[in-house]
Amino acid sequence: MRIFDPHIHMTSRTTDDYRAMYDAGVRALVEPSFWLGQPRTSPASFFDYFDALLGWEPFRASQYGIAHHCTLALNPKEANDPRCTPVLDALPRYLVKDSVVAVGEIGYDSMTPAEDHALAAQLQLAADHGLPALVHTPHRDKLAGLHRTIDVIRESNLPPEFVLLDHLNETTVKAATDSGCWAGFSIYPDTKMDEDRMVTILQNHGTEKILVNSAADWGKSDPLKTRKVADAMLKAGFTEDDVDQVLWRNPVAFYGQSGRLQLDVLTPDPLHEGNSILRGGE
Amino acid sequence: MTARKELDAELGGTARAWLDEALAEAAHDAAAAPDALRAEVSPCASPPWELRYAAAGRHCGPEHADSVRSLLLVEARAPLSSVTRLYEQGTAAERRAVLLTLHLLDLGDTALPLVEDALRANDTRLVAAAVGPYAADHLDPHAWRHAVLKCLFTEVPVAAVARLADRARGDAELARMLDDFAAERTAAGRPVPEDLRTVLALTAPTAAPAPTEEF
Numbered sequence: 019m020r021i022f023d024p025h026i027h028m029t030s031r032t033t034d035d036y037r038a039m040y041d042a043g044v045r046a047l048v049e050p051s052f053w054l055g056q057p058r059t060s061p062a063s064f065f066d067y068f069d070a071l072l073g074w075e076p077f078r079a080s081q082y083g084i085a086h087h088c089t090l091a092l093n094p095k096e097a098n099d100p101r102c103t104p105v106l107d108a109l110p111r112y113l114v115k116d117s118v119v120a121v122g123e124i125g126y127d128s129m130t131p132a133e134d135h136a137l138a139a140q141l142q143l144a145a146d147h148g149l150p151a152l153v154h155t156p157h158r159d160k161l162a163g164l165h166r167t168i169d170v171i172r173e174s175n176l177p178p179e180f181v182l183l184d185h186l187n188e189t190t191v192k193a194a195t196d197s198g199c200w201a202g203f204s205i206y207p208d209t210k211m212d213e214d215r216m217v218t219i220l221q222n223h224g225t226e227k228i229l230v231n232s233a234a235d236w237g238k239s240d241p242l243k244t245r246k247v248a249d250a251m252l253k254a255g256f257t258e259d260d261v262d263q264v265l266w267r268n269p270v271a272f273y274g275q276s277g278r279l280q281l282d283v284l285t286p287d288p289l290h291e292g293n294s295i296l297r298g299g300e
Numbered sequence: 301m302t303a304r305k306e307l308d309a310e311l312g313g314t315a316r317a318w319l320d321e322a323l324a325e326a327a328h329d330a331a332a333a334p335d336a337l338r339a340e341v342s343p344c345a346s347p348p349w350e351l352r353y354a355a356a357g358r359h360c361g362p363e364h365a366d367s368v369r370s371l372l373l374v375e376a377r378a379p380l381s382s383v384t385r386l387y388e389q390g391t392a393a394e395r396r397a398v399l400l401t402l403h404l405l406d407l408g409d410t411a412l413p414l415v416e417d418a419l420r421a422n423d424t425r426l427v428a429a430a431v432g433p434y435a436a437d438h439l440d441p442h443a444w445r446h447a448v449l450k451c452l453f454t455e456v457p458v459a460a461v462a463r464l465a466d467r468a469r470g471d472a473e474l475a476r477m478l479d480d481f482a483a484e485r486t487a488a489g490r491p492v493p494e495d496l497r498t499v500l501a502l503t504a505p506t507a508a509p510a511p512t513e514e515f
């Protein structure tokens with residue numbers, strides 16, 4: 019079984035997690051830039067974080083046979099802090115980097131005017147760079163937030179098939195799929211969304227344009243949730259091919275729109291560009 | 301590193317055309333202003349070839365990214381301001397290409413802070429690129445010895461260390477550091493890296509030159 023986790027914050031995880039993920043079948047992941055749990059007070063903190071997502075973290079992942087890509091953005095929460103908003107001006111120089119496969123996470127947190135501005139500006143940046151966008155839907159007032167998000171996307175220059183709406187649940191899945199965007203589900207160890215409810219959603223909505231992620235970070239989370247969804251799908255009667263579509267081919271198709279996915283994992287051979295040790299999902 | 305001629309032979313038509321344009325932009329930038337003036341350019345006003353630097357692998361293939369980036373730096377006669385910006389704002393792969401090209405640019409020892417930064421990293425690709433010819437020419441003895449030791453610690457093959465035999469010959473202080481490291485390993489019941497013995501042998505006052513790997 020080959021697994022692509024399309025949304026996981028490895029910066030907050032240990033190398034033991036990388037090993038366990040590899041053992042569970044994870045061969046590729048996307049790490050979106052997000053809030054760190056502790057507010058940042060200057061753009062320079064973001065730049066060091068972006069550098070880690072472009073350098074150190076892919077190196078760590080490669081040591082465990084996992085292909086690492088990232089999405090970069092000013093996150094919705096910190097878009098409200100004027101000390102952080104200059105990050106928007108610096109993003110263009112980061113969005114040209116090889117392993118950046120989308121702009122994200124963007125979207126709404128508290129639905130403020132500052133968030134309106136950051137969301138619209140970053141959807142435009144995605145359109146300018148030929149990149150998809152990973153759009154987080156708010157945890158509070160989710161359905162209203164989703165409708166407002168979809169309106170902003172409609173007004174943007176980014177086509178809906180270049181947008182992944184994330185953190186969806188039973189109440190938001192229909193509006194999200196009707197919009198023409200891809201639908202992402204974050205599976206958590208608590209009640210927000212679990213693997214059995216995910217299986218029910220897949221039974222009702224099919225396996226097309228649906229992505230499942232662990233969204234694991236520094237909070238209560240589980241980097242093996244993708245595998246647990248795969249196992250629950252098989253137990254519920256889905257085929258191996260269905261599992262492969264949701265947990266591998268769909269994320270590859272979505273992020274592949276960037277033209278920048280490199281699923282060959284390069285060994286961290288210090289003397290050379292690297293030798294291919296495996297093809298994703300072998 | 302692949303030379304321009306070989307690259308041209310290996311690249312497809314679109315990639316070759318992209319490389320021609322990129323190198324022309326770099327050459328234009330080199331001709332546009334004397335190096336002394338270009339050093340004053342603000343960090344926001346990156347010349348167009350610097351954007352091409354980031355995208356080199358996507359246009360010419362990841363296997364040629366190092367070579368293309370190196371050609372761009374040389375063609376632009378990249379001043380310290382450019383190499384510093386490309387390093388500091390670069391991915392690991394972009395940083396490596398800067399490090400591998402420093403000795404081909406007219407920078408004197410002014411780019412040493414970049415080498416020192418890379419030697420503090422735990423990414424072995426950066427460590428290996430940092431101990432090339434530029435480090436051999438410019439690192440002071442203390443920093444150079446620590447660079448060699450870092451290679452042994454992080455399992456970067458010492459074949460990456462440029463002019464290793466030259467600089468190690470007769471270096472009693474390096475020999476002492478290696479002996480101490482070997483003793484520490486032995487005390488911990490861990491094997492002494494083979495490369496350590498190789499370098500130790502080179503510290504003898506009359507040691508024969510060892511082969512080094514060509515990048």
Ligand SMILES: [Zn+2]
Pocket residue numbers: 025027050052123233
């Ligand atoms: Zn997230």
